[in-house]
Structures are given as structure tokens and as C-alpha cells.
Amino acid sequence: MENMETTSIKEVAHRAGVSLGTVSNVLNRPHLVADTTRQRVLEAIRELGYVRNDSARQLRAGRSRTIAIVVLDVSNPFFTDVIRGAEEAIDAAGAVAVVCNSGQSAARERRHLELLEEQRVQGVLITPVDGGRDSQLVNLIKRGVPVVLVDRGIWQSDRCSVAVDDVLGGRIAGQHFRELGHDHVAFVGGPLTIPQVADRQRGFESVLSGVRVRTFLTPELTVAAGRQAGHAIADLPAPDRPTAVFCANDLLALGLLQEMTQRGINVPDEVAILGYDDIDFAAAAAVPLSSVRQPREHLGRAAAELLLEETRSPDTHAHRNLVFHPELVARKSTARPGR
């Protein structure tokens, strides 16, 4: 077991009394090697603590077995769930997933992509900082590396992508309020420069013609921003207050909920609240939060499968842009008053 730092296939061959190629065969095509020889080689490998040098292997193979998942923010539960789904599929295919965190920084994303390109990764699954126009990413694609966009830039036909239909999500929210009989509702979210937010708003309003809809723009999608919006809504005199509020994500909804609870405004009787994402904490809130759920793990799995498909048959592969449907998870925060 000692002297491991420099153990190469050559020493294994020497110790086992065979040639280099045989050792290689034992490792890669064991059926070609006679039983006794194979045993001897495996024995030598064990004794020397030999570990294959992946650099050399890759150098010859021209590509690696790893698939990279580049996310905007590892601490966002949305992405961690996407990661889990993708890992599942990648694992099942015998590849290995590594996660890179761009942390919303274009510079870090670029650094990661550069390295990944140098490492000749098998493919990249990415939620790009800038929607996928970055030159580094374009280079990667030009080079023939399969790339799948996750939840961004679904309109680009030169690559695969997966996303969730946010307009539909908004529609589902509006529909839900309609069915509950609300005739004065509100949308809380922002900034509208985030396509997801704008889409959700658009879908929401599109099914609410004839209903009074107010909009409260927020500077970000956080609990604090939700609280502030809640402040503004609670300050309205009761007759002028919307009876149902759709928030662009669950954090906003949780903030809103807290503010309402603190102000003594009953949820859902006086104000119904509907979130988006269905994060784990939604169900666990003081008043269990209704939410529009995105199939996060599914999204990741589908993305990984598109990627794997492309790596397996790059020639016949046709790029696809999958769009998933969100679904309503109704809980107490939008229960019909009086229930």
C-alpha cells in the first residue's frame, strides 16, 4: 500500500508479470483476459493500491465522464431540487455529476465554463446568468459540447432546454381565485425584469377580466419584501383591500402572511394568500400556504435526460425545448372563508 503516489499501470504490470496492455484490458475489458491472469493483476492492483489516472485515460478518450450542473445559487431550494433530479438521471446513466455555483456572477460562471471546457466535460446543464448569450457558453456549443438550458432561454433553437410554463402558473393562480369567488385581488412581485415574474403576472391577469386586480411591485423576491407589501396591503381600509393575493414566489407569500398575522388580519378569511414554488416551508407555515408548485426534480431529471440523449447520439439528436406544467397545491391559506 505504500509508495502510492507514483503507482502507475506499468508497475502493476511488472508486479503481475504481464504487459501494460493486459492490465489495461483487465480494467476495461476483463472478459478478454484469462481468469488466472486477471486474478494476478487484480491482486497486484490491490497490493500496490493502484488508482487509475483519469487524466491519461481522458487524454486518450478525448472526453470525460462528468456532467456539470451550473446553477445560479446553490442555496436556493429550487436549484437544489433541480440538482437532485438531475443527479438521479446522471447517476443512473453511469456518469458523474459535479455542481458548480455561479452565485449569479457572470465572472464566476465564465471561469467555471472555461475550466469545464478545458476538462472536456461530457455535457453541461446550466441556468445561465444572462439567459445563455454569454460567449463562453456559445463557444461550448460551437465546440459540440451538449448544453441544456434550465429554466432560461427556452426560445433558443440551437440547444435543448427545459422550463416551466410561468404564464400557465399565473393562469392557474387566477383561475383558483376566480373559483373561490374573489372579485378584488392583487399581484405581489417584482422586479418585472425577471421573465418568470412578468410571465406569472401576465398569466394571472389574463384570466381575471372583470375582476379588480391591483399590483404591488417589489424590489426583490424575499420575505422582507413580502412583509413590506403586506404592510401596504394591511394599511388599506378593509373595503378597499383585496381579498386574495397572489405572490410571485413563496418567500413573498410568507412575508405577507407574517405581516397579516401580526396585524390581526385573518388568513384566509379576510385575505387569501397564494404563493409560488411550493418550497418545503410553504406547508409548514403558521397558516399552511397554498402554492403553485413547479416540478423541480422532474425538471432536473428531464434536463439531464435530454443531455444524455444528446451525448449518446449527437448526430441524430434533435434539440427539444420542453415546457412543464405547474400545478396548484391548495392548502389552508386560500381555503374558502367560513370553512
Added chain:
Amino acid sequence: MENMETTSIKEVAHRAGVSLGTVSNVLNRPHLVADTTRQRVLEAIRELGYVRNDSARQLRAGRSRTIAIVVLDVSNPFFTDVIRGAEEAIDAAGAVAVVCNSGQSAARERRHLELLEEQRVQGVLITPVDGGRDSQLVNLIKRGVPVVLVDRGIWQSDRCSVAVDDVLGGRIAGQHFRELGHDHVAFVGGPLTIPQVADRQRGFESVLSGVRVRTFLTPELTVAAGRQAGHAIADLPAPDRPTAVFCANDLLALGLLQEMTQRGINVPDEVAILGYDDIDFAAAAAVPLSSVRQPREHLGRAAAELLLEETRSPDTHAHRNLVFHPELVARKSTARPGR
């Protein structure tokens, strides 16, 4: 830009009219190359879209520039914060961080470690599934790969580690209750096979001699388990009910809080609740949750720095086992009654 798949340093050299070595010098020791030549080479690189082959480079160098962070669960905020801290330090050192998720599975951890070893990573920062006795991890260390344990196995002297003093965290909790004048308190947590949980309990009880302390064991550290414990506590007749509860983590505390709120038991007036971890949602709970905060990012940064130090001077390096101190973050859930 075309024909990129096979572009090698050789073609660059040819196109620039220089030799291989010169191109290599341009890439690695540009000061050794005359200005005009360098420009010519850079130009050729750009024109051909050349990207260095990291496998070949590593094959020669014997080791890579990447540092792996292997965590138990990417969707746990504790780890994502640790990751962020570690990435900061790794980035600053010019290395690259990749994250591997073992998902609590020893098999996946093993697979990842095997691959990392084959890739000759510069170092590994890991929270091992089994406390660090896994043979794959031991192999890695034998081989001379720097390994730093995170929040596990601090007693092992053959490697560096970082951890947070959970006994102290428990003491801080107990001390807090003492100062608030509680004379009947409870600990909620489990299973005690998790060292962190056992340590917190031990510390908690150690400073509460003379105080009545009940223990409610939970099967896991989740919101649901917290709710169940809350159920049991709320069922106690008021005089027999503890006036302050210390939970082994914030999820339990949030579940407990919800149950209390739902049962109409006032927090903190009738029951004070103290959590552990100070996750983002703690401050955002219906009643802002007091918690014992662990310096998560700091932990990650320190771990990465130990690792980097070891990679830089493997000979003079002495293993260290850093222990960090948690701190109390007092919010409303443990405010003095009547305030």
C-alpha cells in the same frame, strides 16, 4: 473558429509559425516570449478557437487545480452556506471548487471519492457519511491528498477538521433560559445517535442543575417531528408544562411553534422556544425565532483555508482541528414574558 473539436497546441504553433514549446510558453510563462511572437500566437489561438486540454496538462503536472467539496445534502441550508464560504476562499486562491452531493448515501460518496481520486484532485473538503472511517477516504489520505473534515470526526489527528462546539451551543441555550428565569424547561431533539444532537443536549443539561428538565425525543429533525413534540407538550396541563423549550434544530422549533400557535398557546409568554442553526426562515417565522447560530460560512472558509495551506506546504503542514463557537441570536420567541 471552425474545426474546433480537434484543435491542439500543435496547430496553433503551425499557424503562428512557431514551435510547440513557444506556444506553451505563451500560455504558461508569457514573460519569456518576445512581444511580437506572443501576439502572433495569441492571434492564432483566437482564430482557431483553441482551448487547452486540461487532461494533457494534468497528466504532466500530476495534479489538478480543482478542490472538491463533498456534502451530505445539497438541499440543506447548513451545507449550502458552508459551500459558499469555502468557495470564497478557494476562488481567492485561484483554484476551482466543485461540489459533490453524497445525499447521505455511502455508495454515492464512495463513487465520488473514487472519481476524485482518479482525477487527482488537489484536495477534498468533506462531511463524510460515516464519520470519516470509510476506506475510500482513508485511501485518499494515505495517498497524500489533503482532506479536511467538516463538522464530523474532529477527534482524528491524521487530518485537519473544522467543527462547531455543540456542547457549548447547548450550554449557551441553557444559560439563556437560566437568565430568563425559567425553572422548568425541555429539550426536544433526536435521535441521540447523531453526535451533534447528543452534544447539544449534554451541554444544555450541564448548566441547568437545579432546574427541572424534560426531554422529548424525536425520530428525526424535521418540522413534522417538531409538530408532534409540540402536540405532546401542549397536551400537558399548564402547570406541568415547561415554560421554555430548546430544540436541537430550527426545523423542530418551527414545527413546535406552529403547533403552539395553533393550540392558542402564546409564544413566548406561555412557552419560550429556542432553535438551533439560525436558518434564514428562523427570523421570518410567525414569531421570530431565537436560535443558536453556527458560523456556517466561516466554517467553510476556514476549512478551505486549512486545505489550501496543506496543499501549499504539505511538508511543514501540521494538522489542526478547529472548533468554532456558536452564538445566541435572541429574538421574540424567547423574549421575557410581559415585554
Added chain:
DNA sequence: CGCGACGGTTGAAACGCGTCAACGCTGCCC
């Protein structure tokens, strides 16, 4: 003015390690 020395480059070749295709040896069967 001529020659050697010197600072500063350049280019050929060896090297790191595993993979794979082509080839060679043994022994057996018909």
C-alpha cells in the same frame, strides 16, 4: 574593425500514463 561573450529566445525531443488496434504465440482440432 573583428572577435568573443552574453542576454535573450527558440525548437526538437523526452516525458507523463493509459488505451487500443494490430500482431504473435500456444495449443488444439480436423
Added chain:
DNA sequence: GGGCAGCGTTGACGCGTTTCAACCGTCGCG
């Protein structure tokens, strides 16, 4: 004896790095 498996070996190859000898032009000294 010819042919065929079955097994193992040989050697070229992938690509960037590094070493070292050779080379260039310039400068100083005699």
C-alpha cells in the same frame, strides 16, 4: 499440416510541459 481460437504483447498515439542545446543579434573590448 492447415486453420482457428484464445490470450497476451507491442507500439503508436493523445497533448501539453519542460529541458536543453542551438541560435540570434548586440555589445564591448582589444
